[in-house]
Amino acid sequence: MAAPAESRVHAIEATDLVRRFGRRHAVDRVSFSLGSGDCLALFGPNGAGKTTLLRLLAGLLRPTAGEATINGAALRSDQDARRNVGLLTHQTMLYPALTARENVRFAAGLYGLRDPETAASEALALMRVSDRAEVPVRSLSRGLQQRVSIARAVVHRPRVLLLDEPYTGLDAAGAAALTGMLRELRAAGAALVLVTHNLGEGLAIASHAAVMLAGRFTRFDDATALDAAGYGAEYVQLVMAAEGARG
Amino acid sequence: MADETAPGFGASAWLIARKDLTVEFRTKTAFFSAMVFTVLGIAIFFFAWDSTAVASIDLAPGVLWVVFVFSGLLALQRSFSVEQSDRAMDALLVSPVIREAIYAGKAIANLLFICAIQLIAVPAVALFYNLPLGRPLLVLLGMAWLTAVGLVAIGTLFASMAVNTRLAELLLPMLSLPFFVPLVMSASYASTKLLAGRPAAEWWPWLRILIGFDIVFLVACTLAFPFTLEE
Numbered sequence: 023m024a025a026p027a028e029s030r031v032h033a034i035e036a037t038d039l040v041r042r043f044g045r046r047h048a049v050d051r052v053s054f055s056l057g058s059g060d061c062l063a064l065f066g067p068n069g070a071g072k073t074t075l076l077r078l079l080a081g082l083l084r085p086t087a088g089e090a091t092i093n094g095a096a097l098r099s100d101q102d103a104r105r106n107v108g109l110l111t112h113q114t115m116l117y118p119a120l121t122a123r124e125n126v127r128f129a130a131g132l133y134g135l136r137d138p139e140t141a142a143s144e145a146l147a148l149m150r151v152s153d154r155a156e157v158p159v160r161s162l163s164r165g166l167q168q169r170v171s172i173a174r175a176v177v178h179r180p181r182v183l184l185l186d187e188p189y190t191g192l193d194a195a196g197a198a199a200l201t202g203m204l205r206e207l208r209a210a211g212a213a214l215v216l217v218t219h220n221l222g223e224g225l226a227i228a229s230h231a232a233v234m235l236a237g238r239f240t241r242f243d244d245a246t247a248l249d250a251a252g253y254g255a256e257y258v259q260l261v262m263a264a265e266g267a268r269g
Numbered sequence: 270m271a272d273e274t275a276p277g278f279g280a281s282a283w284l285i286a287r288k289d290l291t292v293e294f295r296t297k298t299a300f301f302s303a304m305v306f307t308v309l310g311i312a313i314f315f316f317a318w319d320s321t322a323v324a325s326i327d328l329a330p331g332v333l334w335v336v337f338v339f340s341g342l343l344a345l346q347r348s349f350s351v352e353q354s355d356r357a358m359d360a361l362l363v364s365p366v367i368r369e370a371i372y373a374g375k376a377i378a379n380l381l382f383i384c385a386i387q388l389i390a391v392p393a394v395a396l397f398y399n400l401p402l403g404r405p406l407l408v409l410l411g412m413a414w415l416t417a418v419g420l421v422a423i424g425t426l427f428a429s430m431a432v433n434t435r436l437a438e439l440l441l442p443m444l445s446l447p448f449f450v451p452l453v454m455s456a457s458y459a460s461t462k463l464l465a466g467r468p469a470a471e472w473w474p475w476l477r478i479l480i481g482f483d484i485v486f487l488v489a490c491t492l493a494f495p496f497t498l499e500e
Contacts, residue, residue: 080363084499097363105275105365113356117288119295124288131284132364134276158295174360 031094033058033182033213034079039088041074041237048074050237051088056230058181061204061214063224063245066234067261072217073112075234076184079215080109092182105133108180110188114171118160122151122170125159126177133178145173150199164191172200176207183207186217201227221254233257235264275365278373285361285374290381292351299347300382303340307390310336315397329398330460334453337390337413338420342442344382345424348375349432368495372425379421387413405463412456412463415479419452422486429497448486455479 032055041049048071056062066072077083079090081097081104089096095103109115116125126145130138146152149169159167168191176183183204189197204214204227218224225231228245231253240260243253276284293300314332318325352358361371391410395402400409424445431440459475 080359082359082362101365101367102275103365104363107363109359109363111356111359113359115357115360116355117292117351117357118354119292120288124291128284128288129360129364131276132281132361132366134274134280134365 032056033060034092034215036079036090037088039078039090040086041078041083042086047237049078052239054232054239054242056213058211058213059208060230061208061216061228062230062232063228064215064217064232064234065221065224065257067265070234071237072234073186076186076215076217080107080184105178106181108175108178108183110172110175110185112186114167116159116167116171116174119158121156121158122146122162123155125170126173129174130177135178141177145177148199148203149173150195165193165196168192169196176203181212183212183214185214188216189218189220189223221257222250225250225253233260235260278367278370281366281370282373282377285371286377289351289375289378293347293382299343300385303343303386304389306343307336307340307386308393311390311393311397325398326464329394329400330457330464333390333394333460334457337387337416338449338453340386340390341383341420341424342445344379344386345428346438346441348379348425348428353432362498368498369491372491372494376421376425379425380417383417383421384414387417400464408463409460412460412476415476415483416452416456419479419483419486420449422483422490423448426490426494426497429494451482452479455482
């Protein structure tokens, strides 16, 4: 399903995106677009293709067919366009031997920030992990590692942020810090794609909501008009029907 | 919001190299294993050596290059495995750093790592096999450095290819060793003639071949590297 096509340049645009692994379609003709300040909450059962879709959008995977662009540029071929993108995946993407500060400062350096030290301090403070900044990441709990990983993903204040299960391992304070930061990024014009299994968390932030089953978008809604309870019931029915069909 | 320009090639490469060296400095796992392997290898060859049958000057270059190549493989193995544990490589790939700069950064860190091993291996071989000290030893260090450049150029590329496979430890030597042959051959011919006290005219052509290989491999491997990152 697709959001209405417009002539202006979208923050994120996927057009008939397909990714096959062998004969299996992980992503199958997905089309959608998001403007600045939009947030898509993407729901779906395990193996639906959500992570593959994020990796396609981030330029980490080459599509079998179709195209994904960020601010009108294909990330795989446009090196400069990548500086506007932040990515958070299941893995922390951190170096366990380095401290939290060193990890975030390294990320800031990769994006060519003028003052990586200050940017790293600000990002760590935003995720309320400044007091552990000098601790090697391998000594941090999973939740604190997740906070550092989020700080790494947003240190360059990306215009497009792709998040795969960002709330995993976070305690209430961490989750609140993340929600606050995502709202702030949206208000500043960033477009977000948020993959989550938690409908409440997703719908609380999102402007759009999509359900992905077997590599396809089966629903694409305006999240602001949704009734969370009703949407949740329909989502469960959709997933159960898909699981039943799969046997 | 991100409005800075993407870092340049040199800055990105050095940033990645410095990070790799910091990680190695903290863990020291690869350096110590390479060092132990180097000293043990030289010592084992020494105790198996019959000095009445083979002159030290004939044996020492062979020992040096064998130990050097295999300890270098330990360094190269580590190069991309540090990116794998938590998929830190994805963070590099999604950043605006160009792929060739990632290769250059990895290669710089590997080169410095291998040079640190050489600084111990070359004097150790000289000590065990009573090699002439002074100028020949300095020239030998220069040859070792040139060999390291070629070794790193090839090894960094193949380490990137092998790291995503289940048999990475086996695959890296299998892929790399055939390409190391021309480097090691040139280096051993040149060093044998150098240590035997032959005139520079006899070993210099081998060094030129070594330099030629270095240039070819550096250029070819840098250009090939982005293709090893495709999933």
